[in-house]
Amino acid sequence: xxxxxxxxxxxxxxxxxxxxxxxxxxxxxxxxxxxxxxxxxxxxxxxxxxxxxxxxxxxxxxxxxxxxxxxxxxxxxxxxxxxxxxxxxxxxxxxxxxxxxxxxxxxxxxxxxxxxxxxxxxxxxxxxxxxxxxxxxxxxxxxxxxxxxxxxxxxxxxxxxxxxxxxxxxxxxxxxxxxxxxxxxxxxxxxxxxxxxxxxxxxxxxxxxxxxxxxxxxxxxxxxxxxxxxxxxxxxxxxxxxxxxxxxxxxxxxxxxxxxxxxxxxxxxxxxxxxxxxxxxxxxxxxxxxxxxxxxxxxxxxxxxxxxxx
Ligand code: NAP
Numbered sequence: 237x238x239x240x241x242x243x244x245x246x247x248x249x250x251x252x253x254x255x256x257x258x259x260x261x262x263x264x265x266x267x268x269x270x271x272x273x274x275x276x277x278x279x280x281x282x283x284x285x286x287x288x289x290x291x292x293x294x295x296x297x298x299x300x301x302x303x304x305x306x307x308x309x310x311x312x313x314x315x316x317x318x319x320x321x322x323x324x325x326x327x328x329x330x331x332x333x334x335x336x337x338x339x340x341x342x343x344x345x346x347x348x349x350x351x352x353x354x355x356x357x358x359x360x361x362x363x364x365x366x367x368x369x370x371x372x373x374x375x376x377x378x379x380x381x382x383x384x385x386x387x388x389x390x391x392x393x394x395x396x397x398x399x400x401x402x403x404x405x406x407x408x409x410x411x412x413x414x415x416x417x418x419x420x421x422x423x424x425x426x427x428x429x430x431x432x433x434x435x436x437x438x439x440x441x442x443x444x445x446x447x448x449x450x451x452x453x454x455x456x457x458x459x460x461x462x463x464x465x466x467x468x469x470x471x472x473x474x475x476x477x478x479x480x481x482x483x484x485x486x487x488x489x490x491x492x493x494x495x496x497x498x499x500x501x502x503x504x505x506x507x508x509x510x511x512x513x514x515x516x517x518x519x520x521x522x523x524x525x526x527x528x529x530x531x532x533x534x535x536x537x538x539x540x541x542x543x544x545x546x
Contacts, residue, residue, distance in 0.1 A: 253371025
């Protein structure tokens, strides 16, 4: 693809840092500048060579950019959009990486001038770590990135953004924002809430059993703890901004949980066996689709495995 000239990354954490490294590796941008809230993060991003320059304000960072990436928590998107709106260059592409799409569109789009192309996006890749030091160039490799362009989006701008993500190693899908939010409620948001709950429950239990929960965590609990270590700000914002879809899925989850509870109480082994057979097939499907490994221990021994937590 023809590289972008100046790329402005607003937010310099795990996702933006990984994008910077991936863009540099594949020479997808002539120059990368950035802005983050704190001077410390800005200095770290410079020190790591993620960006060529940092700016104290988002408005200054987007000046002259032909691609602007909003990579801040979902709850911070509106204020950033309001700030940068008047400073965007005509024709530039504005995208975001927020884990929720409709709520971001609702608060960002009204602040952007008609002369720019707003094409929201969401890379389904992450780790439980955050901040600029957490980024790595291969984070998006063989992961999906979902773009949710508005119906009247410029096809050329969508194609450029798609090429950018493909250049960073991702597979790209297009869908509308409400559908994205429902799909992610099932595949990411509800599972995170369940992991948070499970770890919270076990933390209470730990007081009773001393350190046994931690000692024997490899029996399954450990995988919950990894997910439940995800960034609290990011996940607070996800639930507040994907309320309807998450509540719908959690309602279904609760019903299923009650059904399993009843099966256990009634010693209905056939129900339990049939249920677990179905879930095992789903796991096989994920492995066959190349979205995880069936290596023992979930491939944990692979250094810095970019397990998707989002
Ligand atoms: P992160 O590592 O915590 O980084 C967030 C960055 O945003 C930091 O540089 C932070 O600056 C900056 N920031 C926060 N509030 C700001 C504000 N008001 N103004 C300017 N900068 C601000 O987060 P991340 O994991 O990269 O997530 C960023 C976005 O990607 C979120 O919308 C999230 O939903 C989405 N996402 C995350 C994942 C994942 O698994 N982590 C995956 C896909 C998409 P300071 O360090 O100075 O506070």
